Amino acid sequence: LAKTTQPISMDSYEGQEVNITCSHNNIATNDYITWYQQFPSQGPRFIIQGYKTKVTNEVASLFIPADRKSSTLSLPRVSLSDTAVYYCLVGDAGLNTGGFKTIFGAGTRLFVKA
């Protein structure tokens, strides 16, 4: 399983765009990149997933360069309620083997200030 490296913490102000980069140098061909958000005392919540290039949904964008050794989660115009921990995961759904193992790192603690 590919190991991921993220910044431990980041600070931002309301209304700014926040970019959180995740390194995954030994990503495998079958691996997807997934980001989750977690608030205190809650379970993680899926944000976005991608395999290559760019993916955008109503919440965030995910940029993946051609070599796929890193990815960047972009949160447009953050608000105070975006203060949370953000996890980058890299893994294979194991559709052929029937197994799927999810490895969370320590995540990035984003603190949005007024």
Place this chain on the structure above:
Amino acid sequence: DTGVSQNPRHKITKRGQNVTFRCDPISEHNRLYWYRQTLGQGPEFLTYFQNEAQLEKSRLLSDRFSAERPKGSFSTLEIQRTEQGDSAMYLCASSLAPHYEQYFGPGTRLTVT
């Protein structure tokens, strides 16, 4: 559907006692996962079911831990002879294959005194 539910939300027990947690996944989801999370750390994978079959077990899942999903619906996680190191948040998640997105429950916070 109200999402993944877990019971109880909080459990305080004395060292050496057995505890059991329940997870009710989203009804049509065929995959169910258990994780453990300690303060300041990300969730750690424990085990995974596809329908009623337990397909993956982490080495974190010692002999004192057992999980079941008897009818491919709800699941239980039992910890026997609890130790203080078992104190953590136990999270359950479910997904619908082949989609990767996992939906997490609110967790059960276990405190072993």
